[in-house]
Amino acid sequence: MVKLKSNDDKEFEVEEAAVIQSEMIKNMIEDGCATSVIPLPNIDSKTLIKVIEYLNKHINMGKAAETGEEDDLKEFDEQFVNMGWEELFDVIMAANYLNIHELMELCCQSAADRLKNKSVRAVREMLKITNDLTEEEEQEIINDAPWAFEGPEIDDTVN
Amino acid sequence: MMQEMPDWSELPHDLLVLIATRLNLIVDYLIFGTVCNSWHSTATKNNFNSGLPWLMLAEEEDNEGNTFRRFFSLYDGTILKKRIPKASRKCCMESMDWLITVGDDEGEISLIHPFSDVHIELPHQNTTLDYDDDHSTDLMTFIRKAVLSANPSHTSDYVVMAIERNMKFISFWRPGDLRWTRVIWEGTQHNLFADLVYFNGKIYTVSHSGELLVCDVDDFVGLGGKMTTESQMMDATTSMGANNIVISSRTNVPPTMASAEKSEKFSGIDFKRW
Numbered sequence: 001m002v003k004l005k006s007n008d009d010k011e012f013e014v015e016e017a018a019v020i021q022s023e024m025i026k027n028m029i030e031d032g033c034a035t036s037v038i039p040l041p042n043i044d045s046k047t048l049i050k051v052i053e054y055l056n057k058h059i060n061m062g063k064a065a066e067t068g069e070e071d072d073l074k075e076f077d078e079q080f081v082n083m084g085w086e087e088l089f090d091v092i093m094a095a096n097y098l099n100i101h102e103l104m105e106l107c108c109q110s111a112a113d114r115l116k117n118k119s120v121r122a123v124r125e126m127l128k129i130t131n132d133l134t135e136e137e138e139q140e141i142i143n144d145a146p147w148a149f150e151g152p153e154i155d156d157t158v159n
Numbered sequence: 160m161m162q163e164m165p166d167w168s169e170l171p172h173d174l175l176v177l178i179a180t181r182l183n184l185i186v187d188y189l190i191f192g193t194v195c196n197s198w199h200s201t202a203t204k205n206n207f208n209s210g211l212p213w214l215m216l217a218e219e220e221d222n223e224g225n226t227f228r229r230f231f232s233l234y235d236g237t238i239l240k241k242r243i244p245k246a247s248r249k250c251c252m253e254s255m256d257w258l259i260t261v262g263d264d265e266g267e268i269s270l271i272h273p274f275s276d277v278h279i280e281l282p283h284q285n286t287t288l289d290y291d292d293d294h295s296t297d298l299m300t301f302i303r304k305a306v307l308s309a310n311p312s313h314t315s316d317y318v319v320m321a322i323e324r325n326m327k328f329i330s331f332w333r334p335g336d337l338r339w340t341r342v343i344w345e346g347t348q349h350n351l352f353a354d355l356v357y358f359n360g361k362i363y364t365v366s367h368s369g370e371l372l373v374c375d376v377d378d379f380v381g382l383g384g385k386m387t388t389e390s391q392m393m394d395a396t397t398s399m400g401a402n403n404i405v406i407s408s409r410t411n412v413p414p415t416m417a418s419a420e421k422s423e424k425f426s427g428i429d430f431k432r433w
Contacts (some may be wrong), residue, residue: 089167109181
């Protein structure tokens with residue numbers, strides 16, 4: 001078992017087989033740097049619990065293919081990314097820090113899927129992003145491809 | 160407990176790229192690049208990862224008489240309405256995301272990129288060999304089919320190969336050429352060409368009598384791509400002839416190709432270099 005400590009001082013025990021899906025921790029273990037607790041100063045306990053949940057479920061990825069449990073795993077992934085933008089951001093950052101490739105892909109795909117077919121206004125509103133482009137810059141981008149911004153099919157709602 | 164929204168514009172560049180490359184529709188991608196500065200610098204042309212092609216539907220006309228086309232996304236069924244004024248009421252043939260268009264009034268030929276509106280004028284069909292001898296061809300259907308050997312958005316080493324004049328001949332144009340150059344396959348002059356495709360560096364054409372003819376694009380691309388004057392062009396065609404382009408045929412025609420370049424006429428077509 002490997003012990004992980006979140007930045008709010010909570011410790012979690014995780015099976016080595018699960019935790020080595022993180023390239024970062026795998027390297028630490030191989031280098032013999034994981035003898036006691038591994039502190040994770042960038043990850044809070046709430047996010048770490050999510051990540052561990054993912055690691056535990058994906059521990060037997062190879063086996064799933066053999067036993068036909070792929071559908072089950074797919075369903076888990078769909079449920080897993082069913083979270084708010086705030087939490088998604090934290091999980092993406094944690095996956096990036098721990099270098100868990102599959103989890104990064106899963107979360108970025110989810111982010112992309114949520115952005116699809118949304119208007120610029122809706123995206124900014126959803127993610128509370130302040131537009132730091134000048135009016136001229138924005139107009140220039142729109143002038144390059146005006147047709148992309150005027151389609152009646154584009155969703156302007158925030159949800 | 161409501162968590163405060165983290166700053167998505169501060170997401171590291173690599174992660175923004177991971178998200179952007181998953182926006183496979185150009186509309187979504189362009190909108191992504193308009194959200195803020197950091198997202199804008201992520202949404203470069205290179206990071207765009209288009210999935211499946213768009214299906215271009217027939218031209219339509221709105222109430223004001225402006226023409227437009229609908230594009231149907233095979234990726235997710237989205238329909239995009241797009242005006243392409245330069246291709247309006249023209250015959251359009253698709254190749255490598257570009258349209259090869261032939262006009263009705265003048266018979267002018269162009270390469271048009273429908274999503275960026277970039278437009279490359281090609282020499283007029285009257286620059287093909289012996290054009291004046293034959294008045295039986297309709298301007299708009301002069302070219303039966305045309306294909307590109309490479310995407311003009313990425314390189315200037317490409318060729319437009321076309322079945323022209325009642326399907327009797329094959330001619331090509333390279334950037335810089337002032338006119339179309341006819342390809343003559345010995346022993347096949349009297350054939351009608353049914354189709355033309357580009358695949359893996361070679362252009363294949365099949366005739367109505369079932370002959371399959373192949374030529375290697377490398378044999379004539381890059382040789383004359385930078386030509387500006389007619390004399391240089393003649394030099395280039397000579398060297399091309401000397402290259403002895405290999406052509407295979409089901410009926411064992413001799414493996415030689417002569418570029419029919421006997422017309423000395425100069426037509427002063429205004430073409431744009433890409």
